[in-house]
Amino acid sequence: MTATALTAVSEQKCFGGTMGVYSHASTSTGGTMRFSVFRPQGEGPFPVLTWLAGLTCTEETFMIKAGAQRFAAREGLMLVAPDTSPRGHDVPGEAESWDFGVGAGFYLDATEEPWARHWRMESYVTQELPALVEASFPADMSRQGISGHSMGGHGALTLALRHKERWRSVSAFAPISAPTQCPWGEKAFSGYLGQDRSRWAEHDACELLRSRGPLPCEILVDQGTADQFLERELKPGLLEEAAREVGQRLTLRRQEGYDHSYWFIQTFIEHHIAHHAQAMRG
Numbered sequence: 001m002t003a004t005a006l007t008a009v010s011e012q013k014c015f016g017g018t019m020g021v022y023s024h025a026s027t028s029t030g031g032t033m034r035f036s037v038f039r040p041q042g043e044g045p046f047p048v049l050t051w052l053a054g055l056t057c058t059e060e061t062f063m064i065k066a067g068a069q070r071f072a073a074r075e076g077l078m079l080v081a082p083d084t085s086p087r088g089h090d091v092p093g094e095a096e097s098w099d100f101g102v103g104a105g106f107y108l109d110a111t112e113e114p115w116a117r118h119w120r121m122e123s124y125v126t127q128e129l130p131a132l133v134e135a136s137f138p139a140d141m142s143r144q145g146i147s148g149h150s151m152g153g154h155g156a157l158t159l160a161l162r163h164k165e166r167w168r169s170v171s172a173f174a175p176i177s178a179p180t181q182c183p184w185g186e187k188a189f190s191g192y193l194g195q196d197r198s199r200w201a202e203h204d205a206c207e208l209l210r211s212r213g214p215l216p217c218e219i220l221v222d223q224g225t226a227d228q229f230l231e232r233e234l235k236p237g238l239l240e241e242a243a244r245e246v247g248q249r250l251t252l253r254r255q256e257g258y259d260h261s262y263w264f265i266q267t268f269i270e271h272h273i274a275h276h277a278q279a280m281r282g
């Protein structure tokens, strides 16, 4: 590690490489942020897959539960997982519910008070974190992919569509496909972005596909058919519809009997790592 701005919270050997958790003072969110990195064995530079986790998760959830390191080590892929929101700011209402506030940053920059100062996860994930990773690890930032789960799947899709030049590969597990049309999204967007729905559309994957057009890469999505949030919150059919309309290449696999948990993610993460690794080689 070379960057002095980072504090290593922990570093341990894992599949021949290093599994680390780091903290730093964030200019985007105005407080201390944590993220985790799996660095494969060797000199690098390694392509980077950023993982965005879902509601209630932290920077550690994916690294602990998905079992991705075995496959990332094999493919020579670095994994980076940020926290899901700022923490420790004592913003009124930040801990009143599990789907808003702490652990629920929705990967956008809030414009409404009292969130606008700290809840700036889009700036954090697309600008500050990549710069920090580039300065501190043997990362090849010309080869980046993005993936995530649920709220993080929404983040992966929308950030890829809003920053098309950055990501070479995109995938998601059980993403919130159309947040302007589900309770989680309506609650988050009205709180963070206000009542003007035209601003919500800028953070909705289906709306972004229609307004900005398809990504050059194929999107891989896995969705469990026994997911408890499928009908009310996730609505993958709307993503299929939007993708079809604009000619977006999308492989959406409905996985029979799987729910919303990290057991589902653990089952199919190998395919997603391979999907990203192949795009990085291309």
Ligand SMILES: N[C@@H](CCC(=O)N[C@@H](CSC=O)C(=O)NCC(=O)O)C(=O)O
Pocket: 053, 054, 055, 056, 057, 061, 065, 098, 149, 150, 151, 152, 260, 261, 262
């Ligand atoms: N606490 C909630 C359940 C929260 C939950 O299921 N979180 C998901 C992401 S949901 C969408 O973003 C998650 O990934 N949880 C972490 C895990 O380890 O499973 C409730 O009480 O229902």
